[in-house]
Amino acid sequence: MSTMRTLLSGAIGTALAIAAALPATAAPPADTVAAIRARGQLVCGVSPSAAGFATQSGSTWKGFEVDYCRAVASVVLGDAEKVRIVPVPAGQRFAGLEQGEIDLLTRNTTWTLEREAGNNIAFAAITYYDGQGFMLRDERGIRRVQQMDGLKVCVEAATTTEQNVAEYARAMRMRLTVVPVADATKAQAAFLAGFCDALTSDLSVLAGFRRSLGSRADEFSLLGEIISKEPLSMVVRRGDWRFFDIVRWTHFAMVAAEELNMDGETLRQLRSRSEADLAGAGTEVQRLLGRVGASGRLLGLDPDWAARLVIQVGNYREVWERNIGPLGIRRGLNLTWNQGGLLYAPPMR
Incomplete structure (x- = not known):
């Protein structure tokens, strides 16, 4: 104690x-x-x-x-x-x-x-x-959430994760002892120290934590079931709608660039081409480059804001592969709509 x-x-x-x-x-x-x-x-x-x-x-x-x-x-x-x-x-x-x-x-x-x-x-x-899931020691042999009856579960306090696991246990008539810990890292430490039988969080967080354990990763299992929807979003202050629009369309531009198969290096090369050379590139690509349309003016930005974004940071796929890919997480719902996922950017016009 x-x-x-x-x-x-x-x-x-x-x-x-x-x-x-x-x-x-x-x-x-x-x-x-x-x-x-x-x-x-x-x-x-x-x-x-x-x-x-x-x-x-x-x-x-x-x-x-x-x-x-x-x-x-x-x-x-x-x-x-x-x-x-x-x-x-x-x-x-x-x-x-x-x-x-x-x-x-x-x-x-x-x-x-x-x-x-x-x-x-x-x-x-x-x-x-x-989506929210669970991580347990593999030696327990637990493969389904319903087999966790009577266990203690560590969770980061002041999150939807804490609320979800309590509501799920009530709905399924399961006896789970929820142990809230103020910080995610400390919750993980408490789980490793044996103060809890299981750890619950977003599946992405659990996968990253498991991978960080290196040679010990195989000692732990992630259950395949999820118990919630967790749409993770960027957040701004309410009322400043200009900044809201800029943040929203930053994301959409990254998704649109992937849809068009336009990565940073490709846009870098296209950026230096003349209007005549870009004639065959397509109108949507020219919108990304700021050669067509008024997106920059309407957002209070310069015309090539979207191209610069992709050149400096990458399209959605590049950002995913650089950061999430090494965790071994499949894109699943985070694929673009034309690949069977939920990512969908409204037209930039």
Whole structure:
């Protein structure tokens, strides 16, 4: 029990330390784009630590969430590197956004009605379709969720994950002891230390955690069943609809580029071509390049914002393969609509 108290104490200390590192802002800016440009930097909230999504090595951050921060920075500031990454604990993510401590939240955050209607926030775009699952020691021989009756389950507190597992247990008339831990990393540590029989989280998080165990990975199994829908979305403050539109269409541009099979290197080459040379490239490609249409003007951006985004950060497939692919996660629902998935970008016209 004393070890569990140490884990919980450490989790609280970590959360307080991260909170202290957040930039102090008197009031949220009315015009987020103007504030970002005046500052010369996008302040973006991500997960404190999630393999494939947001991890830090020295002063360098990388991951799926980080690349979305970089993508928005490339669109608003013209440079994907002009971004300040801020790790945000689950329980503080919405307050930090509402109070102007961060401009954008890309942290793995599930879009729900209560979150959107109950806070001063707006979900701009679903970047990842996920679902909640369970991880157990392989030696238990458990292969179905219904076999978990009577077990203790570690979960990150203040998340939809905690609510989902409690509701699922009631609905299935299962006896599960839910053990909330303030930080995802500490929840994982508690599971490894044997304080819980199982660990529950988004399947993407569990897969990343299992892979991070290296040679021990084979000691653990992920159940094939999922118990929830977890549409992960970028989040902005409600009311600043110009920034909302920019963030939303940043994602759509990345998806559209993949649909058109336009990666960063291809667009880099096309960007230097003349109007005559681009005649056979197709109208949609020319829209990405800013040669056709008024997307830049309507969003308050320069004409080639979308091409620059893909050149500097990549299309959706490139971002996925760079960050999520190494985890061994199949794209599934995160394929584009023309490959059988749910990703679908409205026309950029």
